[in-house]
Amino acid sequence: MREVAIVGAGMTRFGEIWESSLRDLFVEAAAGALNSAGADHVDSIFVGNMSGGQFVGQEHLGPLMADHLGMAGVAAARVESACASGGMALNMGFMAVASGCSDAVLVAGVEKMTDGADVTNVLASAADQETEVYHGITFPGLYAMIARAHMEKHGTTEEDLAWVAVKNHKHGSLNPKAQFRGEVTVEQVLRSSMVAEPLRLLHCSPVSDGAAAVLLCPLDQAEKYTDKPVKVIGTGVATDSIALADRKDPAFLGSVEKSAERAYKMAGVTPKDIQVAEVHDCFAIAEICCLEASGLIEKGKGAKAAASGVTSLGGRIPVNTSGGLKSKGHPVGATGVAQAIEVFEQLRGESGERQVEDARIGLTQNMGGSGASSVVHIYQGV
Amino acid sequence: MPSPRYWRERANRFRLEAARCKGCDRVTYPARTICPSCRGTDLETLNLSRKGKVVTSTVVHVGPSEFTMEAPYAMAVVETPEGGRLMVQVVDCEPSDVQPGLEVSLEFRLIRREGHSGILCYGHKGVPVG
Incomplete structure (x- = not known):
């Protein structure tokens, strides 16, 4: 090869x-x-x-x-x-x-x-038409169910979810390509209109x-x-059941774990080696679950990562320095490639105000549906 | 939903027909011919009990166009005593009362209409017990 x-x-x-x-x-x-x-x-x-x-x-x-x-x-x-x-x-x-x-x-x-x-109906075609969409579920609704399951299991709060949006808007404010360059506060997120409980408008990508x-x-x-x-040093693809009901633990994204494991193995690196990452924050809860499943943050600890600054620019592992799907925007088919470009620029030292110092190894994780497919790539600067 | 498609799904929509794998006991709803857990092909059909417990849930405030008039409405993943899981609306209660652990009965209800003059599409909805 x-x-x-x-x-x-x-x-x-x-x-x-x-x-x-x-x-x-x-x-x-x-x-x-x-x-x-x-x-x-x-x-x-x-x-x-x-x-x-x-x-x-x-x-x-x-x-x-x-x-x-x-x-x-x-x-x-x-x-x-x-x-x-x-x-x-x-x-x-x-x-x-x-x-x-x-x-x-x-x-x-x-x-x-x-x-x-x-758009709501088109996006819903990535869910199971016969067992999910038939009954009136939406994509925010599916991720809301994942969020509620994560809250039940790990004690995650609405405020934890809000911090993901706050962090990503802060990063996105530095990205001239981003759709929303305004910063938001936790209070603004928690006051925004409800889309599917517990997810509000400002928990959702546009x-x-x-x-x-x-x-x-x-x-x-x-x-x-x-x-x-x-260099692209690792690539991993994995799938899971398309219907959320068919997953034993709806709070855990098995496809993300498997795709990440495959990419780490090919690259010969571990999560500890990753210095910058773009993960699929289509909804705030998704970033939390993807960080846990990819091993970048310990299982059950993803909720506090944004609030504590671990995943902010200047933190241990800056995540979604582009602003993520939340702030940069989410033209669905373009997202996976845009994630690669953010890491490409980071590893070349071309990210300006968003630059992660001395970044050498980065990761992108792109997800389909409510987690039925996931693709992870790992990159290394030359 | 075109009528033949709806007709084809009557076993799971009307009877909650599921499949149990004789190899590993996994119950899948709707029924399949290959077990998703062990790839076994020796499966028996069974009808799920019309009751279960909420695994996780949400209240949809912004619904798809066909359901806009019903919002806000509760939706849940419900697990039946046989271990089969299904996604349903939960009705006849305050949507915010639908939380993980809630016991529901599964009742035969109208789910959606096929346009203004098409067939009525039925299925099951959850109703809190007691």
């Missing part, structure tokens, strides 16, 4: 970007990635996207995006694993390069959510448009593109 490096990155700002269509967003991010590396051709393109079909009626994104990038003819396909589509596309791109099948691979993630689709793209190549060819490549 060949060593794989990220050598270029590009992304749009995240937010309600009414002037840009699904393809516009893709082209901006993809061209940005290619230009940043001075690349004029790729061997294949993987497009992470949850639901172009339901959001804007557009499927068949592989050829569409290749064509609009001026690269019709190249191998291209869409990769889907709900909100983990971007991370899954990165895993596919990694395998294409590592296996020797492709030398230059463009991995992109894109989602256009604000063109008028019924509806967003956006795209992100990275260029991968074998490490031994990286110097063609950049003098600061970042």
Whole structure:
């Protein structure tokens, strides 16, 4: 297996970007990635996207995006694993390069959510239609059930959940690409309107448009593109039951644990080696559960991590320095790739006010559904 | 929900039909042909008891379009005495009273309508006991 490096990155700002269509967003991010590396051709393109079909009626994104990038003819396909589509596309791109099948691979993630689709219903299609959605559950509702189970088991409080949002908004206030750059207080979070008890509006990531793209190549060819490549040293994918009711412990995300274990094993590192991480905080409780399941924080101790400063910039393990899904925004298919870009920039020392000092090894964790799929990548600066 | 799809699911919707794996005793609802715990294929069907206990719950304030008129409403994962778990609405009570540990009976109720002129879709909802 060949060593794989990220050598270029590009992304749009995240937010309600009414002037840009699904393809516009893709082209901006993809061209940005290619230009940043001075690349004029790729061997294949993987497009992470949850639901172009339901959001804007557009499927068949592989050829569409290749064509609009001026690269019709190249191998291209869409990769889907709900909100983990971007991370899954990165895993596919990694395998294409590592296996020797492709030398230059463009991995992109894109989602256009604000063109008028019924977003709650589209997102719910990542849950079990027959046993969950039929009865009226929503995605915030599923994570609310995870939150209540975590409260029962570990004594987690609504204030603990609020601190995750406070921390991530603080980080996001330093990110020019973030959808929401305003800071929030615990009091504001706890006063925001209820969405699904115990989750309030400010515990939830927003509806967003956006795209992100990275260029991968074998490490031994990286110097063609950049003098600061970042190695992808581990990748892990895992699944769990799609229905929450089928999980013995609804407060624990088994797919996150398994995907992280696989990535750590491939990378030859342990959670203690990770210096910066982006995890899937689609709802505040998700960050807590993902930190525990990935081993970055001890099981049952995730709730206090944000309030205590452990996961803040300057803390032991800064988490979601980009602002996370909560503040940066969550264009679902783009999220996994945007997480990779944040760590890529951190390990190159390019994160400006958000820079984690001397960061050498970083991790991203991207999740689909209520935890039915999870993708973890581990990166090392060169 | 197209009518054939609804018709196909009548065993689990109407009878709470589940499957028990003869190899490892895992009960899955709705019934499956392969056990998700041990991959065994020797499964027997059984009907879940129409009662259970809340494992975890929420109160949905912002519902999907078809359920907007019902919000706020309680939803719960309920475990029946056989060990099968299912997601249901819990009704005929204050939604905030639906918490883990609550005992409910599972009653046959209208769940949703297939548009303004389509069929009525039934299933089970939880009702607190006592």
